[in-house]
Amino acid sequence: MKQMIQIQGLQKSFKNLNVLKGVDLAVEKGSIFALLGSNGAGKTTLIRILATLLPSDSGSASVAGSDVSVDPDRVRRAISLTGQFTAVDDVLTGRENLVLIAKLRHLPQPQRIADELLERFNLTEAANRRAGTYSGGMRRRLDIAMSLIGNPEVIFLDEPTTGLDPEGRIEVWNTIKALANSGTTVFLTTQHLEEAEQLADHIAILHEGKIIANGTLDALKRLFPPAKDEYVLKQPTLEEIFLSIVGGKE
Amino acid sequence: MNVTRTHPFSDMFVMLGRSMRHIFRSMDTIITVAVMPIAMMLLFVYVFGGAMQVGNGRYVDYLLPGILLIAIANGVGYTAYRLFLDKQRGIFERFRSMPVARSAGLWGHVLSSLVSNAITVVVIVLVALLMGFRSSAGALGWLAVAGILILFTLALTWLAAIAGLSAKSMDGAIAFSYPLVFLPFISSAFVPTETMPSVVRAFAQYQPVTSIVNSVRALLSGNPVGSELWIALAWCLGIMIVAYLFAVRAYQKNT
Incomplete structure (x- = not known):
């Protein structure tokens, strides 16, 4: 199995604050990898280093076979980042947002790409409305749709469901599951244990700048005492x- | 997929298209940027104009250059506003994690500032023509006026970029343009500086707006421009270069 992301001994500090204290991780191609951690654990810092937005102090990180500090341009061609805050253009319509990104990636037929993604993300009806009028879940879906333009090999999602209502969260979860089925590698961060459990093949826990646990959900469960039968x-x-009251779809 | 190449120019034009859409979709931008200076021109010409002593000639001819500068100073405030929004909403960050020429994000805003201010200037000149403004400048004179106004717009736009990119709040991003809008009032834009008390006059004579206004006015009326043109150009170029350097630094640091 090919390693899509490899991180070795990665360190980063801001002034006196030691955020990452030697992180080692590997993510397999085509998997959903969840990085769990509480607020301020360094999740966003790690994702920003992997997405070439921030230089690391020491250690190495490579994404899709290229080192992020040696060849950031090549990494940028292979990745896509959906940041913690939805980065869609509120003044443009949903379609225009997608066309904009397709043009910036110099792809042929940006309109067709936009139409396909609108269809796939259930946004066709809202396509010609300004993104500023969308609900939180719709904005996040548009955000992720924008990230998919150009078929990146790796997608980084920084807390993709923070600030969404339960329906919006389920919409986004379904989107992410569908992504991994299509072979894209997904690297996401979350504070919600349930989210990691729902989505991820592999889970790592980042705590105080170090990875303190790393493995499949089953492997992590085995770290705990064996399950007992209890009637609750x-x-x-x-x-x-x-x-169930609002007629949500699970 | 393996070719590492960027397309700075086509990226920049995509960005320009984006911010032009922003401009045309916000009515309030269009209103403040064009209608405010026009209202001011109407007020000064038809209310105060009769009492103004500016030598021979129509007051609207005297006033127009100053009104154009106020319009531009007002217009660049929106550039600061839009840059701040792009920084705050993570739009720049998104572009940065893509294989997009780094400079395109910034230059798209700068170009759209030039285009939108040019539109505003044309609209104001047309209104002034309706109000009786006449110019004896030839094609070369108009070209020189356009050149000065473009330099002035670029200088202020780069100042706006510093404000928009380094501001911590929306108010901070916009506030920088207030003194710029006010500066023409303490210059030769509305009345000749000779009637001002000495301290005010000294400030008015040596601040950049006066030399720019006088140059544009001389060019439009077909009079010889003299050394004031060089002072005006030096101000514009000087501000533009210094502001550009700081703006690019702020862009590298904050986005």
Whole structure:
């Protein structure tokens, strides 16, 4: 299995603050990799280094076979970043946002690319409305759709569901699952354990600048004492109640 | 896929198209940028104009250059605003993680500032013509006026870029243009500086707006321009180069 992302001994500090203290990770091609960590654990810093936005202090990181500090241009051609805050242009329509990115990537037939993505992300009806009028979930879907233009090999998603309502979150989860099925490698960060559990093949936990656990969900579960049978009456979660009342689709 | 090449010019024009859409889609931009200076011109010509002593000739002829500068100073405020939004919303970051020429994001805004201010200037000149403005300048004179105004717009646009890229808040990004809009009032734009008290007059005579206004006015009326033109050009070029260097640094650092 080919390694799409390889990180060795990566360190980064801001002034006196030591954010990453030697991170080692490897992500397989075509998998969904979730980086778990609380606020301020260094998730965004790591993703920004991988996306060539930030230089590291020491250690090495390569994405799609190219070192991020040696050949950032080649890395940029292979990746796509969806940042923590939705970076869509509110004044442009959904379609115009997609066409803009397709043109900047110098792809032929930007209009056709936009149409296909609008269809795939269920945004065709809203295509000619300004993105500023979209709901949170729609904006995030448009954001991710913009990231897919040019078929990047690796997609970075920094807390893709932060700030979304439960329906929006499920929309985005389905989108991400569909991505990995098409062979794209997905590297996402999240604070929500449930999100990692729902989506990821591999999970790593970043804590105080170091990876303290790394493996498949099953492997991580084995780190805990073996499961016992316990009888607990299953109460519906508030989320399930909310979704059943508003007719959500799970 | 393996060819590492950027396309700075085509990227820049894509960005220009984007910010021109922004401009044409916000009515308030169009109104403040063109209608405000026109209203000011109407006010000064038809209300105060009768009492103004500016020598022979129509007051609208005297006033127009200053109004054009105010319009441009007002217009670049929106460039600061749009740059700030792109920085804050992560739009620049998105472009940066793409194989897009780094300079394109910034130059797209600068070019759209030039285009939109040129449109504003043309509209104001047309209104002035309706109000009786006449110029004896030939094609060369008009060309020289266009050149000065383009330099002035570029100088202020790069100043706006510094403000937009380094501001911490929206208010901060826009506030920089207030003194720029005010500067023409303490210059020869509305009345000759000779009637001002000495301290004010000294400031008015040596600040950049006066030499720019006087040069444009002389060119439009077909009078000899003299050394004031060189002072005006020196101001514009000087501000432009210094502001450009700081703006590019702010762009590298903050986006």
